[in-house]
Amino acid sequence: MDSRLRSVGVVLAGGVGSRVGLGVPKQLVRVAGRTILEHTIAVFEAAPEIDEVVVLMTPGFAGRVRELVERAGFRKVTQVVEGGASRTESTWRALRALGAEECDVLLHDAVRPLLEPRIITECVRALRTHQAVEVAIPSSDTVLVATSGAEGEVIGEVLDRSRLRRAQTPQCFRLSVIREAYERALADPDFSRLPATDDCGVVLRYLPDVPIHLVPGSERNMKITHPVDLEIAERLFQLPVAPVAAVPGALDGRSVVVFEGSGAVGEGVAELAGRHGARVRVFSRAGDGVRVEDQESVAGALALAGRIDHVVDATGLTPGEGAGAAYAGPVSVARAAHPHLRDSGGGLLLLGPGPAAPAGAVVTALARALAAEWAADGIRVNCVTPGAGDVAAGPVARAALGLLTSGLTGRVVDAGLTGR
Numbered sequence: 001m002d003s004r005l006r007s008v009g010v011v012l013a014g015g016v017g018s019r020v021g022l023g024v025p026k027q028l029v030r031v032a033g034r035t036i037l038e039h040t041i042a043v044f045e046a047a048p049e050i051d052e053v054v055v056l057m058t059p060g061f062a063g064r065v066r067e068l069v070e071r072a073g074f075r076k077v078t079q080v081v082e083g084g085a086s087r088t089e090s091t092w093r094a095l096r097a098l099g100a101e102e103c104d105v106l107l108h109d110a111v112r113p114l115l116e117p118r119i120i121t122e123c124v125r126a127l128r129t130h131q132a133v134e135v136a137i138p139s140s141d142t143v144l145v146a147t148s149g150a151e152g153e154v155i156g157e158v159l160d161r162s163r164l165r166r167a168q169t170p171q172c173f174r175l176s177v178i179r180e181a182y183e184r185a186l187a188d189p190d191f192s193r194l195p196a197t198d199d200c201g202v203v204l205r206y207l208p209d210v211p212i213h214l215v216p217g218s219e220r221n222m223k224i225t226h227p228v229d230l231e232i233a234e235r236l237f238q239l240p241v242a243p244v245a246a247v248p249g250a251l252d253g254r255s256v257v258v259f260e261g262s263g264a265v266g267e268g269v270a271e272l273a274g275r276h277g278a279r280v281r282v283f284s285r286a287g288d289g290v291r292v293e294d295q296e297s298v299a300g301a302l303a304l305a306g307r308i309d310h311v312v313d314a315t316g317l318t319p320g321e322g323a324g325a326a327y328a329g330p331v332s333v334a335r336a337a338h339p340h341l342r343d344s345g346g347g348l349l350l351l352g353p354g355p356a357a358p359a360g361a362v363v364t365a366l367a368r369a370l371a372a373e374w375a376a377d378g379i380r381v382n383c384v385t386p387g388a389g390d391v392a393a394g395p396v397a398r399a400a401l402g403l404l405t406s407g408l409t410g411r412v413v414d415a416g417l418t419g420r
């Protein structure tokens with residue numbers, strides 16, 4: 001029996017985004033084809049360690065978030081609660097919404113949509129032996145303490161950089177611990193005068209005997225705070241990422257169609273998807289005479305498959321001869337698959353040689369462009385590349401399965417990367 005505590009991801013999205021300065025909370029701005037909030041929820045939704053997700057949303061916008069959750073099919077989201085006037089008030093509302101039963105809580109800024117699955121895994125693991133866990137990275141800047149001088153600010157102190165860390169989220173706690181810290185904070189009249197800027201600060205101040213364990217964060221896990229951060233995040237989403245682990249049960253009863261190239265990768269994806277509970281149909285030029293570069297031929301094959309939840313095109317990795325062969329297949333498969341995937345709210349997965357090869361650059365760009373365009377139809381589009389070196393069927397197939405079972409979209413996964 002699994003005796004571990006339930007793990008709840010709390011997505012703090014109760015702010016208004018005054019520093020970004022748009023007429024809408026910044027977490028509702030679209031980056032890489034999807035709202036920032038959807039990207040963030042999708043990371044928790046896809047994490048096998050997370051059982052439940054609670055979203056704290058800016059007052060007046062909770063209805064929009066419920067619609068967005070419904071449309072995206074986020075099954076782990078159990079509550080969308082209105083946030084408070086400050087980040088700590090939103091956290092407190094989340095803690096009250098979680099009820100009395102003990103659990104592990106991962107409090108995460110909605111505006112850190114590039115959170116890597118590896119960090120969630122390490123946080124949940126750390127919570128087995130620690131009651132409080134913080135994600136942090138070393139500071140690459142020298143940090144000063146400014147003081148007021150006669151003619152403006154002057155340096156009061158230069159801090160020892162080797163000991164400095166920049167706090168990120170998630171910040172993770174046993175529920176009873178963070179709740180007790182907040183109860184003490186709220187009973188302290190000085191707390192509202194000198195509020196904490198994060199949740200670990202509340203624990204450190206009011207439960208100083210509880211050690212806060214540090215887990216390495218990452219530079220990618222940036223916080224979208226200022227207008228320029230929207231541009232940086234858009235570009236970071238374009239970089240290949242490490243594979244995500246397959247979510248058990250996510251393909252149960254789902255229908256997956258694979259267009260197989262001449263290599264072993266398509267077979268590998270089909271085999272793994274089948275082992276994970278999917279009904280799999282494979283089409284190939286050699287076996288069925290399906291020519292992927294011909295949209296009519298692909299459409300004919302798809303018409304035989306009934307309801308389709310996922311379409312995988314593995315032919316981009318083993319294209320035929322001639323200019324354009326590497327992307328003619330993905331383009332016609334995408335066109336023919338669109339109506340099926342719109343009906344099912346499913347996903348398209350393109351396998352391609354990666355951005356270093358000219359044809360691969362086209363396939364990855366196609367995946368990203370379609371992810372942005374088809375988000376409105378509820379269709380997810382991702383891409384797997386083998387990374388540098390030769391095509392190794394096993395890692396590519398495992399990376400494909402991870403994406404198929406995730407709620408992610410617009411991702412280019414490099415099967416050769418690790419999470420660090």
Ligand SMILES: Nc1ccn([C@@H]2O[C@H](COP(=O)(O)OP(=O)(O)OP(=O)(O)O)[C@@H](O)[C@H]2O)c(=O)n1
Pocket residue numbers: 012013014015016017018019020026027056083084085086087088090091108109110111112223224225
């Ligand atoms: N009352 C608040 C304020 C902030 N947050 C959340 O805390 C995270 C980090 O806060 P920040 O970047 O400061 O967001 P905003 O408060 O929206 O930004 P600003 O300070 O520029 O208004 C964000 O995901 C934000 O939505 C929250 O849940 N409730």
Ligand SMILES: C[C@](O)(CO)[C@H](O)COP(=O)(O)O
Pocket residue numbers: 087109166167168169197198199223225
């Ligand atoms: C929690 C936090 O992201 C850690 O770096 C940060 O303190 C939030 O600050 P904000 O001013 O609410 O963005």
